Amino acid sequence: MRRxxxxxxxxxxxxxxASTPDEQEAAKVEDRVPSAKPTTKPAxxxxxxxxxxxxxxxxxxxxxxxxxxxxxSIYFDYDSNLVKDEYKPIISAHAKYLSQNRxxxxxxEGNTDERGSREYNLALGxxxxxxxxxxxxxxxxxxxxxxxxxxxxxxPKAPGHDEAAWTENRRADIRYQGE
Amino acid sequence: xRPIKLLIAALGLVxxxxxxxxxxxxxxxxxxAGANQIPIAIVPFRAEEGLAQKITPxxxxxxxxxxxxxxxxxxxxxxxxxxxxxxxFPAWSARGSEALVIGSITAQPDGRYEIRxxxxxxxxxxxxxxxxxxxxxxxxxxxxxxxxxxxxEKLTGDVGVFATRITYIVKRGSRYELQVADADGYNAxxxxxxxxxxxxxxxxxxxxxxxxxxxxxxxxxxxVQSLVTGGRQAVANFRGSNSAPAWSPDGRRLAVVLTxxxxxxxxxxxxxxxxxxxxxxxxxxxxxxPNFSPDGQLLLFTSDRGGSPQVYGMPASGGAARRxxxxxxxNVSPRFSPDGKSFAFVQRSGSRFNIAVQDLSTRQVQxxxxxxxxxxxxxxxxxxxxxxxxxxxxxxxxxxxxxxGRVRQRLTETAGDVREPAWxxxxx
Numbered sequence: 001m002r003r004x005x006x007x008x009x010x011x012x013x014x015x016x017x018a019s020t021p022d023e024q025e026a027a028k029v030e031d032r033v034p035s036a037k038p039t040t041k042p043a044x045x046x047x048x049x050x051x052x053x054x055x056x057x058x059x060x061x062x063x064x065x066x067x068x069x070x071x072x073s074i075y076f077d078y079d080s081n082l083v084k085d086e087y088k089p090i091i092s093a094h095a096k097y098l099s100q101n102r103x104x105x106x107x108x109e110g111n112t113d114e115r116g117s118r119e120y121n122l123a124l125g126x127x128x129x130x131x132x133x134x135x136x137x138x139x140x141x142x143x144x145x146x147x148x149x150x151x152x153x154x155x156p157k158a159p160g161h162d163e164a165a166w167t168e169n170r171r172a173d174i175r176y177q178g179e
Numbered sequence: 180x181r182p183i184k185l186l187i188a189a190l191g192l193v194x195x196x197x198x199x200x201x202x203x204x205x206x207x208x209x210x211x212a213g214a215n216q217i218p219i220a221i222v223p224f225r226a227e228e229g230l231a232q233k234i235t236p237x238x239x240x241x242x243x244x245x246x247x248x249x250x251x252x253x254x255x256x257x258x259x260x261x262x263x264x265x266x267x268f269p270a271w272s273a274r275g276s277e278a279l280v281i282g283s284i285t286a287q288p289d290g291r292y293e294i295r296x297x298x299x300x301x302x303x304x305x306x307x308x309x310x311x312x313x314x315x316x317x318x319x320x321x322x323x324x325x326x327x328x329x330x331x332e333k334l335t336g337d338v339g340v341f342a343t344r345i346t347y348i349v350k351r352g353s354r355y356e357l358q359v360a361d362a363d364g365y366n367a368x369x370x371x372x373x374x375x376x377x378x379x380x381x382x383x384x385x386x387x388x389x390x391x392x393x394x395x396x397x398x399x400x401x402x403v404q405s406l407v408t409g410g411r412q413a414v415a416n417f418r419g420s421n422s423a424p425a426w427s428p429d430g431r432r433l434a435v436v437l438t439x440x441x442x443x444x445x446x447x448x449x450x451x452x453x454x455x456x457x458x459x460x461x462x463x464x465x466x467x468x469p470n471f472s473p474d475g476q477l478l479l480f481t482s483d484r485g486g487s488p489q490v491y492g493m494p495a496s497g498g499a500a501r502r503x504x505x506x507x508x509x510n511v512s513p514r515f516s517p518d519g520k521s522f523a524f525v526q527r528s529g530s531r532f533n534i535a536v537q538d539l540s541t542r543q544v545q546x547x548x549x550x551x552x553x554x555x556x557x558x559x560x561x562x563x564x565x566x567x568x569x570x571x572x573x574x575x576x577x578x579x580x581x582x583x584g585r586v587r588q589r590l591t592e593t594a595g596d597v598r599e600p601a602w603x604x605x606x607x
Contacts, residue, residue, distance in 0.1 A: 107398075115530075115532075115552075116509065116511065116527070116532065116554075117468065117481070117488075117511040117512045117525060117554060118378050118379070118554070118555075118599070119378070119379060119422055119423045119436070119467050119468045119481070119511075119512070120465065120467055120468065120481055120488055120511050120512075122378075122399060122420060122422050122423075122436075122443075122467070123420075123422075123436065123443035123465040123467045124465070126419065126420050126438050126442075126443055126465075127442065127443070127465065130438075130441070130442070147418060147419065148419060148438070149398045149399065149419050149420045149438070150399065150420045150438075151376075151394065151399075152378075152399075154376035154378060154394060155376065155394070161573055
């Protein structure tokens with residue numbers, strides 16, 4: 001399982017790693033963001049190679065783009081708080097991380113699309129956040145590490161009024177304390 | 180005070196009623212009319228011309244906005260009557276007027292004004308009402324609203340609500356403003372400014388405080404703010420989400436929705452904060468949007484315990500809940516009428532959301548609006564109109580509809596996105 005990234009990592013490999021759940025060990029490598037401005041995406045294919053250094057300082061796995069722990073958003077269907085299979089690896093990775101780091105605290109923030117009553121949507125967003133929390137607890141995180149709350153339809157990530165915006169906004173975000 | 184302008188489009192006529200140079204906070208547009216309108220003539224009050232704030236245009240705009248009155252032209256009458264003995268009743272009758280308003284304004288030595296008015300019955304040639312008020316220059320608009328209330332009450336038999344206030348939220352770019360304005364949209368004042376969302380403002384029964392939900396602490400927290408002092412305090416700031424405040428009729432408690440014990444449930448807390456919340460709803464579903472009956476005995480609320488969000492009722496002290504709405508798969512945001520006999524709510528049909536009222540005894544439902552997204556209904560304190568939020572071209576506006584569906588108005592903020600209106604109480 002343990003995979004150590006050495007030498008030159010091509011962007012395609014990084015992208016592949018990002019979708020597997022057991023990549024916390026990749027955190028051993030040094031900050032892979034080049035010293036220049038981090039405007040290009042690390043997974044952008046065909047761009048320049050990235051110096052990884054020798055790996056003495058551990059990067060924060062929560063912020064490592066190659067680590068699944070950097071994935072923080074769980075998306076939902078309309079009027080649903082069912083966690084879809086494709087998002088379970090993300091929740092599982094965070095649950096594992098929390099169980100191994102008991103001092104860490106997270107907030108799970110539920111969001112909805114703009115349709116319907118603001119207060120009912122606030123409650124719907126809460127239920128989405130709670131669905132994520134319950135799965136994390138089943139997978140080993142402690143309830144005391146997790147606060148769930150809702151922004152309802154009030155803080156849309158996508159500002160539009162169409163299906164694409166609504167899809168983006170039906171979401172629960174995982175946010176670690178101090179972030 | 181912001182410069183203001185009032186535009187009324189009534190029965191196909193566009194009347195510019197405000198003094199030049201003033202610009203409106205809200206534009207009011209009547210897009211329907213009552214079946215039986217009372218023809219009324221309002222004569223400019225004697226010595227009104229010199230005032231920065233004229234009285235009679237405000238009275239006329241109030242009455243016209245209700246949809247229950249038809250304004251009769253009062254121009255070209257000489258001399259202009261200001262006392263009963265100066266009224267030529269047959270001439271007003273010939274113009275089709277059934278009621279006539281006359282009056283005068285006298286500047287006092289202390290800088291204030293005495294405003295005298297009389298409401299005359301043109302047919303019976305008698306006086307229906309007559310009052311004198313003393314007001315500062317800043318109180319002239321309010322005095323005009325109070326006169327309109329007297330006229331409305333005498334001629335319709337209902338309590339007038341022109342001297343009441345409304346609250347709502349304006350989103351300007353990334354800023355949120357909680358505003359309080361007169362019922363006609365004038366005198367809009369921002370009572371809270373925030374970079375984070377504000378929702379669900381709710382008036383205390385005495386009109387001196389607002390409860391609302393603010394996200395300024397990066398989570399929903401319920402605050403109560405005094406409109407008198409501007410002071411405020413967080414009254415529900417528990418683990419999880421805190422929202423949907425509703426005042427008990429005695430003003431001592433708030434029903435709120437908390438998630439401190441898990442799912443969204445209705446609790447009672449002290450309106451002054453402190454103490455332990457008392458849970459009153461008990462389900463494993465979403466229970467939200469509580470609203471007290473006028474006698475304080477019942478709570479209406481939204482719950483999806485039956486699989487879809489519907490309106491339920493339960494004793495305010497907790498207990499068995501009864502489902503009240505059955506038509507359609509989405510009925511939310513219930514608000515009792517002031518007489519407690521019906522409730523307004525939001526009903527979804529297809530992709531549209533509209534304001535409806537349901538009679539509590541007959542269960543008969545009447546859909547009142549036909550916008551694409553109408554929400555946040557709020558009764559006027561006399562029960563005759565329902566204020567609500569709507570959208571035009573993707574922008575939020577305020578609108579009002581009479582509770583029989585016959586009269587509709589639009590109140591449009593000139594800039595920004597307006598939402599979450601609540602009509603304030605009658606204040607003596």
